[in-house]
Amino acid sequence: MSTFLACGPHFAEGAELTSLALFLLVKPLAYFGFVQAFRYWVSRAIPMSMAQAAGLAGVRAILGVVLVGGGALLLVAVGKRDEFLLISWVYMYLSRIAAWWWVGRRLARLTGRRLTGWVIAGTLLNAAFDVAVVLGLTAGWQYVLGMVTIIAIFIAVLHYFGSRERVKMRFYDHPVCRVCTYNLTGNLSGICPECGTPISLAPAIATSS
Numbered sequence: 431m432s433t434f435l436a437c438g439p440h441f442a443e444g445a446e447l448t449s450l451a452l453f454l455l456v457k458p459l460a461y462f463g464f465v466q467a468f469r470y471w472v473s474r475a476i477p478m479s480m481a482q483a484a485g486l487a488g489v490r491a492i493l494g495v496v497l498v499g500g501g502a503l504l505l506v507a508v509g510k511r512d513e514f515l516l517i518s519w520v521y522m523y524l525s526r527i528a529a530w531w532w533v534g535r536r537l538a539r540l541t542g543r544r545l546t547g548w549v550i551a552g553t554l555l556n557a558a559f560d561v562a563v564v565l566g567l568t569a570g571w572q573y574v575l576g577m578v579t580i581i582a583i584f585i586a587v588l589h590y591f592g593s594r595e596r597v598k599m600r601f602y603d604h605p606v607c608r609v610c611t612y613n614l615t616g617n618l619s620g621i622c623p624e625c626g627t628p629i630s631l632a633p634a635i636a637t638s639s
């Protein structure tokens with residue numbers, strides 16, 4: 431860990447190029463794919479568009495450079511001692527959790543379990559990139575490729591769960607339960623038969639924000 435942040439002498443060949451490609455190319459793309467996977471989970475009347483997802487990925491990337499990376503580097507520079515390395519790692523992860531939470535809650539308009547899932551999955555995504563960077567610096571680019579493949583599979587799984595019919599259903603024009611998105615067409619009881627939530631009089635889409 432200390433060789434990673436202190437720029438030690440044990441770098442693998444081509445390590446700088448690999449990390450540069452990771453940060454400038456692969457990570458923004460992964461952020462975009464990640465945000466896109468949550469497009470039907472938003473608490474707004476229409477799903478997130480490609481442009482909105484790209485914007486959110488950009489905001490998250492900027493927060494990452496300024497808040498996460500900048501803050502951690504500052505801590506190491508100010509501290510100049512080994513325990514500050516640990517503190518800077520702790521800081522990096524806390525600021526990442528805060529950054530994902532802020533972007534998810536404020537900008538993507540995610541709530542409840544979806545917001546929690548977003549924060550956990552986003553932080554895991556960062557952890558995977560940390561592993562990729564450390565492997566790239568110490569073991570070689572082949573390991574980075576393996577890690578990037580794992581990240582791609584992770585995002586693909588998120589896409590699969592994020593675009594199931596049950597998730598998309600809220601955006602169709604029939605009435606659906608605002609909690610579980612169960613189709614309430616012809617419902618007379620006033621209670622969702624799937625999860626027991628009382629049905630409000632306003633349309634589900636209008637009450638969900």
Ligand SMILES: [Zn+2]
Nearest residue numbers: 607610622625
């Ligand atoms: Zn329900």
